[in-house]
Amino acid sequence: xxxxxRALVAWRALLEVHQRLTADMDATLRAEHALxxxxxxxxxxxxxxxxxLRMHELADRTLFSRTECTRIVARxxxxxxxxxxxxxxxxxxxxxxxxxxxxxxxxxxxRTHLADIERSxxxxxxxxxxxxxxxxxxxxxxxxx
Amino acid sequence: xxxxxRALVAWRALLEVHQRLTADMDATLRAEHALxxxxxxxxxxxxxxxxxLRMHELADRTLFSRTECTRIVARxxxxxxxxxxxxxxxxxxxxxxxxxxxxxxxxxxxRTHLADIERSxxxxxxxxxxxxxxxxxxxxxxxxx
DNA sequence: CGCGTATTGTTACAATTGTAACTATCATGA
DNA sequence: TCATGATAGTTACAATTGTAACAATACGCG
Numbered sequence: 001x002x003x004x005x006r007a008l009v010a011w012r013a014l015l016e017v018h019q020r021l022t023a024d025m026d027a028t029l030r031a032e033h034a035l036x037x038x039x040x041x042x043x044x045x046x047x048x049x050x051x052x053l054r055m056h057e058l059a060d061r062t063l064f065s066r067t068e069c070t071r072i073v074a075r076x077x078x079x080x081x082x083x084x085x086x087x088x089x090x091x092x093x094x095x096x097x098x099x100x101x102x103x104x105x106x107x108x109x110x111r112t113h114l115a116d117i118e119r120s121x122x123x124x125x126x127x128x129x130x131x132x133x134x135x136x137x138x139x140x141x142x143x144x145x
Numbered sequence: 146x147x148x149x150x151r152a153l154v155a156w157r158a159l160l161e162v163h164q165r166l167t168a169d170m171d172a173t174l175r176a177e178h179a180l181x182x183x184x185x186x187x188x189x190x191x192x193x194x195x196x197x198l199r200m201h202e203l204a205d206r207t208l209f210s211r212t213e214c215t216r217i218v219a220r221x222x223x224x225x226x227x228x229x230x231x232x233x234x235x236x237x238x239x240x241x242x243x244x245x246x247x248x249x250x251x252x253x254x255x256r257t258h259l260a261d262i263e264r265s266x267x268x269x270x271x272x273x274x275x276x277x278x279x280x281x282x283x284x285x286x287x288x289x290x
Numbered sequence: 291c292g293c294g295t296a297t298t299g300t301t302a303c304a305a306t307t308g309t310a311a312c313t314a315t316c317a318t319g320a
Numbered sequence: 321t322c323a324t325g326a327t328a329g330t331t332a333c334a335a336t337t338g339t340a341a342c343a344a345t346a347c348g349c350g
Contacts, residue, residue: 003259005181007275009268013282019208043166055329067308070330071153092315092328112150122152124288129281130152136274137158143269144165200299212338215300237298237345 015119025116033109038064039076040113043098043106052085052097070098079104162266170261178254184208184221185258188243188251197230197242214241226250 046053053124055073059066073096078081081102087093094097098106122130159245171182190206203210218241221227226247232238243251255262267275 003263003267005281006272007270008259009263010270010279010282011262011266013279013286014159014163015167016208016286016290017282017289020286021162024289056327059246063161066329067331071307074330086318087328090316090328094329098278114153116281117153117156118148120289121156121285122148124285125155125213125281126154127151129277130149132277133281134155134158134276136270136278137155137162140266140269141158141161141165144162144169144265201297208337211299212301216337219300233297235346241301 021120024120025113027112028116032112033105033124035105037110037113038062038068038072039081040106040109041080042072043077043081043109044103046082046096046098047103047106052095054087055094055096058096076102111126115137166265169265170200170258173261174254174258177257178250179256180250181233182258183207183213183217184226185223185254187214187221187241188226188254191227191235191241191243192248192251197240199232200241203241221247273288 023038029035029037029040040095041062042058045058049057051063052124053061055069056066058064058073059069062069064072073082077084080099082096082098085095090126124134167182174185176203176244186207187203190203194202194206200204200214201211203209203218204214207214209217218227218229222229225244227241227243230240230242232240270278
């Protein structure tokens with residue numbers, strides 16, 4: 001059961017796509033909204049959750065470690081996009097909550113970023129390819145836990 | 146011409162697959178061969194080229210900047226995996242050449258790494274999915290230049 | 291030729307990151 | 321209750337990285 005050449009091509013293409021597109025998207029978000037892609041992701045997760053999230057929940061839902069979450073949230077708080085709140089029921093716990101400004105920034109930045117994803121990624125795929133990639137990569141990701 | 150939900154799912158799955166798999170593969174190569182994934186990639190490119198490569202060629206063929214190539218090659222030279230050679234025809238130019246030890250390390254590490262790609266990635270895809278992903282992502286990557 | 295410009299690769303410095311400790315709090319069970 | 325261990329989040333320190341400037345060489349046009 002060796003690794004096929006085609007599978008290796010697929011893997012290398014994935015690496016290249018990731019590298020180039022995330023670099024471009026991060027640069028665009030920073031240039032147009034002073035918003036690193038990592039911050040955008042945090043805002044999306046907090047909005048999706050529709051409630052403040054504990055730091056470890058945020059770490060689980062993003063691709064960041066707890067240490068990274070501590071640092072990202074600290075900087076985002078300094079920028080006014082989120083606030084930290086102590087959990088009244090667990091003295092160790094800290095919540096990160098999106099602010100009104102965070103919501104405003106996300107709403108604006110999302111237009112840019114979703115357009116980026118469309119232009120750089122989705123526009124080059126037909127419906128069948130999109131469906132296949134979504135299903136197949138979700139399976140790979142699920143197996144990686 | 147909005148971004149479809151499925152395309153967004155595909156993009157997020159790609160991000161997650163990349164993050165989890167590269168982290169795992171890098172850890173495995175370091176643990177078993179004391180070889181960072183970045184070094185592995187350099188060795189592969191030099192072997193594929195079948196000749197020494199100028200630093201800027203190496204940067205073009207990998208996903209690293211010139212500055213990163215300078216640093217990676219310096220460390221790999223200290224580890225004995227490559228050597229740097231001045232270009233006799235261009236006083237500015239420097240070649241990176243793989244050493245015998247580099248070839249030996251690559252041959253050994255490749256077994257580990259290709260098995261990793263098979264187990265973590267390829268094993269979860271059928272032939273049709275693999276073909277689709279390879280073709281589609283290659284197209285996306287090509288458009289990103 | 292000779293001057294200005296472009297390219298190559300490196301490096302200084304600041305900023306960022308990873309790793310491993312560390313503090314504080316909670317949960318469990320004798 | 322109180323010892324023991326687990327969990328949450330943070331932080332110190334070292335290592336890594338990005339950015340912009342740098343030296344050296346090549347190129348191109350008058």
